[in-house]
Amino acid sequence: MTMSAFEKHRHVIDFTLSSLLRRKGKNFSLLAVYTFVIFLVASVMFLTHSIKEDAYMVLTDAPEITVQKLMAGRHDLIPLSYMEPIREIRGVQSVEPRLWGYYFDGTNKANYTLVVKKEMNNTPGAISVGNGVARNLLVKENGIIPFKAYDGSYLFLKIKDVFSSESELVSSDLILISEQDFRKIFAFPPDVATDLVLRVRNPRELTTIATKINQMFPDTRPILREEILRTYEAVFDWRGGLVIIILWGAALAFVILAWDRATGLSAEEKREIGILKAIGWETSDVLLMKFWEGAVISFSAFSFGLLLAYAHVYFASFILFESTIKGWSIIYPQFRLTPFVSIYQIATLFFLTVVPYTVTTIAPSWRAATIDPDMVMRA
């Protein structure tokens, strides 16, 4: 760009700003609404992206294959007798039963996840609880939690330790328990487990092994770790999508507002374009001015919205979305997400917001910009 072209841009920007500042109220409220829309969209974007990234980082060590038994389309307990034949499949390194389940705490109406940890079998009566459980029940280490067993009797288990608050993203609602206590609470038969987890030597054999398990036990459903990660991908795209659907309302209102502002060139604005043309502006100069008009508003809204969204998600723990995410949960994990910013997402947001707005500002001016300058004389 030559020096004079640059100077010309600066002149046009000067004029555009003076022109925008004439309608301070209108333009600032437009900017505010626009910023808010971008803020919401960017918040969803940051939130879902971070959860996905977290899932990838944290769940890389999840079991490679989980084998569930299905009965009448529902998850059923798996007989321990399935373990031996599965272990014999080539490539399977180890097979272990998992004992876990949900415990509904009727008093607090909260759901906990009870997980048996082998190491705790030596100390029956002791449990470790997630920070969410402790917070919800107002208990600390050495506190006692009563559990109502299947037969209506109570088990009083003592908290040995509490998971750190940093680990809430995986441990918030967990209660680690000994096998004896677990079976006592649920009357869990001794010859079954919740499901089986496999470790596999060569990740390339995963699908082959899964197929073999399925042939061997047609009533089972092997779940690969990759599927888990894909589930997260899908769930969070979908949750993000849900919020975005709600956002459509806001976005649409904004489009109408912007359209009205941009298309409804007032007689005054048309006259001004006529004057500019009469005193020596070309059509392209007028369009350049309109371009800057769109760019000033949309770029400001874009960067404000983005920065606010970042602060909202990573510094304020996405407080505005809390109710959406919380849903019906009683235990609401409190976690600080680790920020992940991808160029790709920011570019997408940019092209979905700044570009269309700028275009809607320029496009309707096209007609006005091509009018004959002598209109001004005739008026």
Next chain:
Amino acid sequence: MIRLNEIRKVFNTGKPNEFVALQGINLTIEAHRAVALTGPSGSGKTTLLSILGCMARPTAGRILLGDREITSLPERFLTEIRRSTFGFIFQQYNLIKGISVLENVMIPAYPTGEKHASLKERATKLLNLFNVGSKADSKPEWLSGGEAQRVAIARALINNPSVIVADEPTAHLDTRLSLELMAILKDLKEEGKTLLIASHDPIVHSSEVVDRVVAMRDGQMQ
């Protein structure tokens, strides 16, 4: 020198409200002279002025600016010529509201990409020249009629045009201000500008500044 050759201008061609604004105009305007167009409203003064000033194209006929035939030039070149050759003073002043007087004067030069500092200096000088320097930061809507007229003249001069085109410049001025305006125009003519003024105000066409009066009626020269 501007030469008009058999100029004809028709509005709304082919429609029921078709209307011939100008017909058979042959006119030569010498450089450094002042020409006044007179005639009742609707006689085609303004249309002729906009054709002379390269704002509108004639339906038929040719315009020569110096030796250059400009009738068939594309819009971009026409704008360029309009910007560098003509300075316009409109009947309604046509200053842009809400924007400072100084900026209003600078606006015609924006597309040239002239350095801000030198442009601002020239604009300030022009405002001072017409005794409106103190209004540089005011908005045009706060100006009196005479002040607005002088700002409009300053704006017309910012690109240092050789021809000043004025449409009914005294329409909103009282006698004293009208005479003042004629004095300004006189100075401009003495500086070597060509003046084209459309006006049915006797103060204008009886002024000593005006070298030639072209009377118009029904789109034709009389």
Next chain:
Amino acid sequence: MFNRKSHVLLAFFLVNLLLVGLLFVHARVVQQKNRVSFLEKRKIVKELQLTDLCIFTDARYTRHPSMADSNTPFQDHPLSLEHFPSGSLMVLPPHLRPHGNE
């Protein structure tokens, strides 16, 4: 320097771009800082053979989405918000509707 509106704007845009750029830096720094906590979570996942993040504890299929039954979306209340688009379009089955109501 800032005697022109365009300069103020360009400076303002520049600051914004800089701040947006800083987001990347900040994200990186926090990622580094949170490595320990990541490792802690990974260790828990590995030790307890966990398969899911604990984000939504309201229902089984939201607490452990990857472990959910394959026909999960229909096992709970059809108006459940969890199934927002489809759930909101479905009508309660007749036996769940209060008497006298449509």
